[in-house]
Amino acid sequence: SDHYLDVDYDLSKVMFITTANIRYAIPLPLQDRMEIIELPGYLDYDKREIAKRHIIPKELKAHGLTDKMLRFTDDAIDKIINEYTREAGVRNVERELASICRKAAKEIVLSRRKNGHAKKKHAVIVVAADRIEHYLGVPKFRKKEAERKRRVGSVTGLAWTSVGGDILNVDVTIMNGTQKLTLTGQLGDVMKESAQAALSYIRSNAKQFGVHPDFTKGKEIHIHLPEGAIPKDGPSAGITMAMAIISAASNNPARNDIAMTGEITLRGNVLPIGGLNEKLLAAQRSGITTVIIPKENVNDLSEIPEKVKEGLKIIPVETIEEAAKIVFERGRRRS
Incomplete structure (x- = not known):
């Protein structure tokens, strides 16, 4: 019954179609009762x-x-x-x-x-x-570009957003203080858990990465993702945060021509991610030449247009250790 005109309507044969730009704003009980068709944005x-x-x-x-x-x-x-x-x-x-x-x-x-x-x-x-x-007039948005110089504790990742792909800078610094992990940059719960998993794996396998086993003793580790006004979440930055921690702990700068994406586990495995098409385009646009992706995403490459992959060297990895050998190709040194 219509609440305004107080007239009965037969809705048994009516199909309701709604649209939304962002899915997470839709209540989960409502999503559970809908058939969701996802349409990717234009490249x-x-x-x-x-x-x-x-x-x-x-x-x-x-x-x-x-x-x-x-x-x-x-x-x-x-x-x-x-x-x-x-x-x-x-x-x-x-x-x-x-x-x-x-x-x-x-x-x-x-x-x-x-x-x-x-x-x-x-x-x-x-x-x-x-x-x-x-x-x-003056441009409304700043075009992101990759770091021009290699910096200790700074690594470039790739992120998917509702308006396409973007590069994601992850900065890590280790300083004297209470032994704890500080996360800033308006990170969501999933991203915070990824950072904790990355730190735990590196601590348990420190020698493999040329890091002192007690590098966290009496130290505060601060992980920051710039552009703090923009909320960030998702597991795909796990491998980027792991590389940034290794870089800061070993005092070894990461390559500045490389970007990466991938979820990680406590066993050091790199799991598949979504939005690969948009992420590769963001890498190409930002001057990145090499991209590390999860090995399980290799099959997705066949569906990505050649224009998006043009000029990119795409390297699939299964573990964090494989990624570290590529990111720190000049060798790792103990701090």
């Missing part, structure tokens, strides 16, 4: 093609323009996607392109008529990457 090159084939022609027509009056380069579209929008779809890309079309149309009109007299035909406006800030 960067998908957005670029959608913009070129559909959005730009649509906006040109809506603003009384043609491709002989206004053109966009691929670099300009990529800059809009990476530095002015952060989304799984293309809604904000369309808004930004529409804003440029409006401003370009104004330029064309003002250049054709001055003081009431028609002027010479305006040349085509080519919007390149270096002209985007002229039309849209």
Whole structure:
């Protein structure tokens, strides 16, 4: 019965379809009664093609323009996607392109008529990457890049978010103080447990990694994930935190051209993760050349487009020890 009109409705043959950007905000009892269909977000090159084939022609027509009056380069579209929008779809890309079309149309009109007299035909406006800030102002989002220098206790991981993949920097420092593990950066419970599991495994296998067996005695270990305003959770950063702890404990800097993802166990095994497509794209975009993934994710690589894997050396591993040999390829030294 409808509570507003107080009229009976037969809902026995009605199918309710709802949409959501983030799944964890839906109460678990409700999720249990739903059939959930997950649709991945568009990748960067998908957005670029959608913009070129559909959005730009649509906006040109809506603003009384043609491709002989206004053109966009691929670099300009990529800059809009990476530095002015952060989304799984293309809604904000369309808004930004529409804003440029409006401003370009104004330029064309003002250049054709001055003081009431028609002027010479305006040349085509080519919007390149270096002209985007002229039309849209300062970029809204900072493009993350890999560390330029090797740093002790700093390792790059890969994360999946609701708007795509991203690189995840993990920093570890070991200092004198009460023997404890401090975790900061607004981490969720699962990520905190991954950090504890990484520390326990390294303590029990210290000699394998060139770490003093008592490296935690009288020391406080602080693990921090930058961008503390953004909540972070999930098990896939386990291997990254393990490598960062080894780096800090052994005083051995990790490679800065490598990123990794994988859940870990107390036995040192590396378990499979999700969102591999988005994570590899984030690595490619950030200048990473080598990516460590769980061996059980190798079969997923066949479903990932070659454009995403282009320029990446993907190394599957089964254990933390295998990963450490790659991350610290120049050898490990005892602290």
